[in-house]
Amino acid sequence: MNAGPDETLRWWVDCSDASGRDRQLTVLVLGDRVAVVTPPGETAVLGPADAVGLAQALERASDAQKVVAAEACQVLS
Numbered sequence: 001m002n003a004g005p006d007e008t009l010r011w012w013v014d015c016s017d018a019s020g021r022d023r024q025l026t027v028l029v030l031g032d033r034v035a036v037v038t039p040p041g042e043t044a045v046l047g048p049a050d051a052v053g054l055a056q057a058l059e060r061a062s063d064a065q066k067v068v069a070a071e072a073c074q075v076l077s
Contacts, residue, residue, distance in 0.1 A: 011057035015044040027057040
């Protein structure tokens with residue numbers, strides 16, 4: 001798993017497509033939601049280590065989303 005320039009909002013997880021070509025999933029925080037972007041029109045195939053990386057990226061994105069939501073509530077208060 002690799003983190004983006006803003007390490008709290010975007011992560012990349014290595015995977016492969018059904019043909020075995022190297023690809024990446026992107027996990028990102030979009031306001032109060034977490035998105036998983038898959039390779040276009042393909043199936044992402046994860047090995048055990050990459051599945052752990054996806055779980056970690058989703059957990060970190062969920063944590064970051066909670067911070068974003070809390071900050072939004074403070075702004076509205």
